[in-house]
Amino acid sequence: MADEMVLVLTRLEDSTADMVIGHLNARDAQVVRFDPGVDFPAAAEFSTWFTDQPRSRLITTSRDIDLNQVRAVYYRRPTPYLSDSSSHVERFAGTQARFGVGGVLAALPCPYVSHPWAIAAAEYKPVQLTTARRVGFDVPATLITNRVDDAHAFATKHGPIIYKPLRATPCTDPNGEPATIWTTQVEPGELDGTISQTAHLFQVRIDKVADLRVTVIGEQVFCVRIDSDLLDWRQDYDRLSYTVIEPPPGLADHCHTYLEDLGLRFGAFDFAFTNDDVPVFLECNPNGQWGWLEEVTGLPISAAVADLLLEKPT
CATH class of the missing domain: 3.30.470.20 (ATP-grasp fold, B domain)
Incomplete structure (x- = not known):
C-alpha cells in the first residue's frame, strides 16, 4: 500500500492517534501527520492553485506533499487555530489560517473520518x-431552558432530574483550580434564579x-x-x-x-x-x-x- 497517503490531523502528543498510525505504518501506508493550528505557519508552508489544473502543496520540515494525493483524512482533535488569549493580530492571523488552510483541507476530494464540519x-x-x-x-424527556418556572414544572412532572452542560467548557473551582462539571442530580430547591442567566439542559434521571x-x-x-x-x-x-x-x-x-x-x-x-x-x-x-x-x-x-x-x- 505504498501509494496510500493518509493525512492525520492531530496534536503532536495524541496516544490515540498514535495507535491508528501504528496500524497504518504496519500496512505500508504513507502517513502525513499535521497539526495545522500549531504547525502553520511556524513549521509549514502551503499553496493552493485554483486554475485550469488545480493543485495543493503542503511543505513541512520533513515533507513536500501533493495534497491531491491524499486518499483519506483522519480528523483527530487538532489544536484550534485560535486560543482564548490571542491578541487582535493573532486573532486575525488565526482566522485567516482557519479559513485558508482549514478551508483547503476541508475541500480535499477524499473521505474523512470524520469531516470537521460534520463533527x-x-x-x-x-x-x-x-x-x-x-x-x-x-430518548429521555429533556428540557433546555433559561426559564425558572419551566424548570420547576419539568422537575415536578419528570423528577428526579439531572443537569449536564450543553457542551464541556473549561471552568475553575472556587480556589481557581481547573474543574469539570459532571452530570449531576438536581433537587427542586436548587432550581433558582441563576437558571435565567443562560441555557441549561435538564433531563429525567434514568x-x-x-x-x-x-x-x-x-x-x-x-x-x-x-x-x-x-x-x-x-x-x-x-x-x-x-x-x-x-x-x-x-x-x-x-x-x-x-x-x-x-x-x-x-x-x-x-x-x-x-x-x-x-x-x-x-x-x-x-x-x-x-x-x-x-x-x-x-x-x-x-x-x-x-x-x-x-x-x-x-
Missing part, C-alpha cells in the same frame, strides 16, 4: 437529541443498571457494558468494570442510521442500560475518546479506524 454540527446536543429520536432511539459505550467505525460496532455505582461514569475510571457484549437488538442499525443522517463515519455513543435491557440514548460524541477502551478490553478499535481510512472507494 462540529453533530456536537450540538439539540441536534443529537432530535436525530436520536428520529432514527428510533429511546433508572439504570449499567451504561453502554458503543463505538461505531464505518460498519464495525464495538459494544461495551460499563458497570459502576456512578451517575456519570467518567468521574472515576478506577470504579468501572467493563464487559464486551453484543449490541442489543436493533441498536447497531439505529447507530448507523444516526451517523449517516449526520454525515459521520465515527461515533462514540453513550446509553443508560435499564433493568429491562433497554438502552436509552444519552449522547453521541462525534470525535470521542476510545483509546482507553481498547487498552482495557482488547477490542481492535484502532485497527478498525485504519481499515476505514484504507477502504477502497466503491
Whole structure:
C-alpha cells in the first residue's frame, strides 16, 4: 500500500492517534501527520492553485506533499487555530489560517473520518437529541431552558432530574483550580434564579443498571457494558468494570442510521442500560475518546479506524 497517503490531523502528543498510525505504518501506508493550528505557519508552508489544473502543496520540515494525493483524512482533535488569549493580530492571523488552510483541507476530494464540519454540527446536543429520536432511539424527556418556572414544572412532572452542560467548557473551582462539571442530580430547591442567566439542559434521571459505550467505525460496532455505582461514569475510571457484549437488538442499525443522517463515519455513543435491557440514548460524541477502551478490553478499535481510512472507494 505504498501509494496510500493518509493525512492525520492531530496534536503532536495524541496516544490515540498514535495507535491508528501504528496500524497504518504496519500496512505500508504513507502517513502525513499535521497539526495545522500549531504547525502553520511556524513549521509549514502551503499553496493552493485554483486554475485550469488545480493543485495543493503542503511543505513541512520533513515533507513536500501533493495534497491531491491524499486518499483519506483522519480528523483527530487538532489544536484550534485560535486560543482564548490571542491578541487582535493573532486573532486575525488565526482566522485567516482557519479559513485558508482549514478551508483547503476541508475541500480535499477524499473521505474523512470524520469531516470537521460534520463533527462540529453533530456536537450540538439539540441536534443529537432530535436525530436520536428520529432514527428510533429511546430518548429521555429533556428540557433546555433559561426559564425558572419551566424548570420547576419539568422537575415536578419528570423528577428526579439531572443537569449536564450543553457542551464541556473549561471552568475553575472556587480556589481557581481547573474543574469539570459532571452530570449531576438536581433537587427542586436548587432550581433558582441563576437558571435565567443562560441555557441549561435538564433531563429525567434514568433508572439504570449499567451504561453502554458503543463505538461505531464505518460498519464495525464495538459494544461495551460499563458497570459502576456512578451517575456519570467518567468521574472515576478506577470504579468501572467493563464487559464486551453484543449490541442489543436493533441498536447497531439505529447507530448507523444516526451517523449517516449526520454525515459521520465515527461515533462514540453513550446509553443508560435499564433493568429491562433497554438502552436509552444519552449522547453521541462525534470525535470521542476510545483509546482507553481498547487498552482495557482488547477490542481492535484502532485497527478498525485504519481499515476505514484504507477502504477502497466503491
